[in-house]
Amino acid sequence: MRSQREKKLITKYWLFGGSGAMLLGSGLAVLLHGSKLRDVNADPWFWVSTGGFALIMTGLGFIGDANRFRTLADVLQELDKRANS
Template identity: 40%
Template sequence: MIPDINPKPPGAQLIKRMSTRTKWLILAPLGLVLFSFGLCVLSEAAHQRRIGQPAQVWVLLGLYSLALINTGLVFFGEALRFRILLDVRRETRRSMRQLLRKVNAKALRKEPVRKGKSDKKTKSPTKTD
């Protein structure tokens, strides 16, 4: 018998279980580091071209830097998406709490204030026996 294997890789399961805040905290710095490193590699490729290295060297460095820069931008864009999601959720919760406070305050004002310990129902003036 073949055991059931989960089709998702373990990394995908780990990422799915992470909170939005954790994803943002990981992706934002990682994106910035990759972008910055890509710019450094790009400047090295330009330097190699300027000093007369063969085209193969500086073209490959340039392509590598392009891949790093784009990956960094994608990661940082995903981090921004998660941050915006966090902010929207926070504002939604805040507005829901304020709305709930207003509704509760109105409900408290509409309740008649009973004086005394009598819990008997009062007769309706429009009802006749």
């Protein structure tokens, strides 16, 4: 049985991981759109590409936080097993 604290960490894991994956994918799409704008010499290509890169980096940060929450949940589970043994 998972503790309340562990359930909160797993919930944060799924929220941050899903949001991070969505931001990463969106950032890739925006970055590719900026690349196409550059090919046709459109004026705002630099700012569109910079925004796409910012989305990618934000997504990677969220995925890193999700990894941290999952690791903390696993550590709590291991500590509970050791305490009950």
